[in-house]
Amino acid sequence: MIKEATLVFGYNDYSREIIKQITGDNMPVYVYTMDMELLEKAEADSCNVALFDLSDDWDEIAHRFDTGNLRLFCTLQDDAENIFLTISLRAAFKDVFIVALARNQESARKLRMAGADKTMPILQTTANIITERLEKPIVMRAVHDLLYGRSEVMIKQLVVPEDSFFVGKRVEELDDIKMHNVIIFCVADSSHRTYFAVTKKGRHHQIAANDIIIIIGYNNDIEAFKLFLEGQEKR
Template sequence: MKKNGDAKDVVVVGTGMVGLEVARQLCERGESVRVVDSDEEKVEKARLLGYEAERINLGDDEELMNLGIGERVDVFFSLLEDDASNVFLVISARALAPDMPIVSISETEETVQRLYAAGATKVIDPYQISGYKIYELMHHPLIAETLERTVFGNDVDLEIAEIPVTAGSFLDGVYLDQLLLENEYDLVVLGVVDRYYGDHLIFAADPKRHCIDVDDVLVVIGPRAELEKLRRDLKQEKK
């Protein structure tokens, strides 16, 4: 996809499920996307899917500079399938471009902190929320809005979090479509994971009414401070 008008020049490193899904989403919103990997076979697969793709040595700063990092690249996604590789790449990209937004992924909380320390602007944990698939999240408009505000906007404080429902909580027994956390906490409820039905996310917009029960897990989006406020209030209820 060629850059035109106000489209941002975006580099997506990684051709796994997450990398290609992010590339697809960005292409659909009109951005100029280049997909990059060190594996020629994976690069060729991305080309066959219609992406502008190229193979480079990700450990070579000169090749990273040739991509335009530090000059014309507006946003950089490090979406490799190995945590250590993402940390190394984020360090390299940040050294070349001190102000460029960098988004990465991690499978562990420990690596999340390492990625932020390495210079990532935003870290996505695709397996954090009860094991449901990243594409199920990526296709939901609230997630698209969150990425819009945190990656392409200035609001880097938005988070997606799990809120367990415990006995005696004000969340217990409330219907999902009647739970308006935005009124009290400036939070938006994305959905709920009902353990009775497994790890599948029931979206708040689902036409079937769902009553929240003990051991369910709410999935919410909002500023980090508001999430902490909700957690504190729920802890005080248990005392």
């Protein structure tokens, strides 16, 4: 029986990003997919991978792993399937820590009701790409801990209001602004193009109304930054 493990259900761009962040930890990672073609792709990517079905009773997992030390990531791209998967896993494993990928706030709400301990917005997962380029190990550690739910640090996505002081500013111009102890990871525009704050292209991106800014910080600092973004606090 395997004593400790992380199981990732689904194999796609988002799950691969999660796997990239948690690989190298002392806990081995196992991938489960419903698609034979994706299984072959995961094998080609050197993953430990197996097939599963939404009708599974999870006996194979219960016998293979010590369920007292499991962490599960539900990353199916179909919302209904991901919710059903979360319900099924929670029914089978009462005490495991479940993280579920959410497309939006409504999806996140349903996943929490289904039994997820933590939900991750898709844009948050995309933002984790930036950790490859960060030079501060403490920030990389914080993002890693976020995935495991061990940190008080949060990642939050905020929409830029039309009348915000940020509209028209380049990302690099925000360096001189009071940042309330938060780190700007990236900005996503209305076409879902993502501009990472540590790249030259990202730093030159001009912020527009309805852009989404993804930040990392403690909850109180994030709330203060949100007021600042919305123009409710003086600079």
